[in-house]
Amino acid sequence: MQPDESPLELLRAEIEQINPAIILADQLIRREAAELLSVEEVNEAKNILAIGTQEIEAIESHQKAFQKSPPSAIDYVPVGF
């Protein structure tokens, strides 16, 4: 984390996407199990798994950073208060 970047700025900088493992899992679960994956498909799945796991770890670190963030007052009253 850069010292001048807040957890919120870091989270905003993340790419907005659905975790690719979710998309792949959906494709794999629809597939007939008897139709074996090719070597290329297995390698691709392993790549996506690595990306998906990395994304989960990134989210978890953002969550931890937010939990550690000190509270600060806002300069407006939120609707409903």
Add this chain to the structure above:
Amino acid sequence: MTGLRLATAENGKPIFGFGERLVRSLEYLRFKAKSHNALYACETVSRVVSEQHKYRLYIETFPKDWERSTKSLYRAGYFKAYSERTNEFFQLINDHRFPLLEYWHDDPELELERFAIPPMNFDLCCEEVDFAHLRDSYLAGLMFYFNEDDEIWNYFSEKYGVDKESLPPIKTAHANIWKEKREAKAKPFSDLIRLVDHSTGNPWLDVTNCQYPEFFEWDKETVDWLTEAYQAANLYFKNLEHLDKRIEENAQTFFYQLISFWNTGKIGPERQM
């Protein structure tokens, strides 16, 4: 897509029965209920890839059994992390290749992504040595390691009338006994000592219960290598059967030759006993 669609072959006939399709659908719905959970998705990808890897190995190793198999590709088998079909593969490995489903591998919750093999040799490291259930020839090999222990000598003296005093004294092992290439006469002795010493180079014979188990991967090369090694390991025990017969025929000569081999690295001329 619910998975309830009828799976059909090229001729349009359904492949799976209703039960199989139902299990598949339940599997799909289980996934769908958690489909936006990235952790679960990663687990699903990992599980599908792992299972596919084992299906491929199943087909390569037992193609006819795969064709005949009616085991479910979706329903969990005895090892709950795997389908009935993968469990069938584990069973086939155990029945036709090498022991797999014993020893450490009896817990249905276990994941068999890598596997250990059970030691076939006798452990000398951490237990009190119980000579009672050993073959005579193995016991004869052990005497080099328990030379000060009279128990083995007493056993052979009582059973075969072996006279220790008329045999050459046991010295330090000659370096030549570990030579890889052996003439036919010396090989049975060389194999016996390597077996007792746990230095055969064969994983089935050299691993013990006292060490952290080596884990093996599920790939064709490893499965074939372990299969060959298991067959070779059994030959070592076959060798013990032949050596037992030689002890029964003439124990004194046998011990004379074995000790000569240990001391000099060669059998030498037979001495008349």
